[in-house]
Amino acid sequence: MQIPANRLDLTFRENQNEYEEKALSVLRSGWYVLGEENTAFEREFADFLGGGRVVGVGCGLDAITIALHTLGIGPGDEVVVQANTYIATVLAVTHNGATPVFSEPDDHFAMDPECLEKKITPRTKAVLVTHLYGMMTPMDGIRSVCDRHGLLLVEDCAQAHGCEWNGKKAGLFGEAGCFSFYPTKNLGAFGDGGAVVVQEPMLEENIRCYRNYGSDRPYHNAETGVNSRLDELQAGLLRVKLTHLDDFNRVKSEIAERYLREIRNPLIRLPQHVVGAKNVWHQFVIRCEQRDALRTYLQKKGIGTAIHYPVPPHLSEAYRSIGVLKGAFPVAERLADTVVSLPSYFGLTEEEQAYIIEALNAFRE
Numbered sequence: 001m002q003i004p005a006n007r008l009d010l011t012f013r014e015n016q017n018e019y020e021e022k023a024l025s026v027l028r029s030g031w032y033v034l035g036e037e038n039t040a041f042e043r044e045f046a047d048f049l050g051g052g053r054v055v056g057v058g059c060g061l062d063a064i065t066i067a068l069h070t071l072g073i074g075p076g077d078e079v080v081v082q083a084n085t086y087i088a089t090v091l092a093v094t095h096n097g098a099t100p101v102f103s104e105p106d107d108h109f110a111m112d113p114e115c116l117e118k119k120i121t122p123r124t125k126a127v128l129v130t131h132l133y134g135m136m137t138p139m140d141g142i143r144s145v146c147d148r149h150g151l152l153l154v155e156d157c158a159q160a161h162g163c164e165w166n167g168k169k170a171g172l173f174g175e176a177g178c179f180s181f182y183p184t185k186n187l188g189a190f191g192d193g194g195a196v197v198v199q200e201p202m203l204e205e206n207i208r209c210y211r212n213y214g215s216d217r218p219y220h221n222a223e224t225g226v227n228s229r230l231d232e233l234q235a236g237l238l239r240v241k242l243t244h245l246d247d248f249n250r251v252k253s254e255i256a257e258r259y260l261r262e263i264r265n266p267l268i269r270l271p272q273h274v275v276g277a278k279n280v281w282h283q284f285v286i287r288c289e290q291r292d293a294l295r296t297y298l299q300k301k302g303i304g305t306a307i308h309y310p311v312p313p314h315l316s317e318a319y320r321s322i323g324v325l326k327g328a329f330p331v332a333e334r335l336a337d338t339v340v341s342l343p344s345y346f347g348l349t350e351e352e353q354a355y356i357i358e359a360l361n362a363f364r365e
């Protein structure tokens with residue numbers, strides 16, 4: 001049996017006619033950037049989230065970068081990020097000239113409020129939480145640290161479309177929630193895309209202006225903005241996918257639940273549910289001290305896996321200049337050495353799931 005680490009064609013095939021009709025109608029409309037599809041998607045995504053004001057942008061990295069910019073974060077400001085996040089979270093901070101301050105994650109890959117509190121200095125301006133792997137960060141502890149210290153709270157929801165904490169969706173807990181629609185995401189476009197959700201009308205207006213050359217009306221520029229817009233084709237296709245997102249998330253959750261029930265091997269650590277958190281299992285990530293041997297063994301059986309992520313941002317070549325040395329964040333570094341993402345995509349058959357489970361349960365040192 002051959003099972004790739006991920007497949008993106010199956011969600012497309014599931015509703016192929018709808019996507020094709022939408023693509024044709026956008027192509028025939030003669031309007032390709034910032035039009036009716038974008039406006040409708042922004043409204044429908046806000047409905048899905050159950051609140052907030054949504055602004056479409058070019059990608060997830062832009063969503064975070066623009067959110068931080070419009071919140072006034074810049075040189076001299078510190079932003080706390082979890083040390084095991086994807087590098088884009090950190091890039092958004094440094095692209096604004098601000099300083100990323102890394103904080104160790106807890107046992108569920110999420111930002112640990114106690115570690116976070118120890119990182120706060122007089123220069124700390126914001127906390128940037130990532131709901132990594134589609135596992136919802138318990139928000140009570142984080143929110144109360146932010147409130148106690150008067151910090152802005154921004155959520156990186158790139159992997160968390162539909163995650164909830166005590167019934168409230170990821171993206172609605174702070175000043176801004178930032179989404180990616182990169183094709184692999186639970187709500188993935190057919191190219192790049194992103195969105196910011198905010199609560200404040202003024203912030204929404206500023207983001208709308210900044211994403212479009214800083215233009216508040218045609219050919220008048222209030223500030224030196226960027227070009228980061230969600231195009232009509234992606235917005236239209238995302239509208240189609242959004243109507244199926246709950247189904248895709250449910251199917252991914254069923255796969256995750258089966259893995260949690262049936263994978264039994266003392267060499268493998270499974271992710272854990274946290275009471276109050278609704279996960280959408282963007283990735284199903286296990287931990288194994290013999291990670292490389294496990295991956296080779298699975299590969300021989302035709303099972304593809306991935307590592308999210310092998311190098312924590314503070315050890316990446318790109319951030320060598322910030323001078324954080326190996327050993328500074330042992331929890332995040334240990335995760336980078338031991339995590340493995342299993343195939344858990346929409347369309348993975350029950351037979352394939354059983355084959356993966358059987359292979360994992362038979363793995364020996």
Ligand SMILES: Cc1ncc(COP(=O)(O)O)c(C=O)c1O
Pocket residue numbers: 059060061062085086088089130132156158159180181182192193194
């Ligand atoms: C946690 C996280 N943040 C930010 C991003 C950036 O999103 P994009 O690739 O759309 O720029 C991604 C996705 O790649 C991500 O996984």
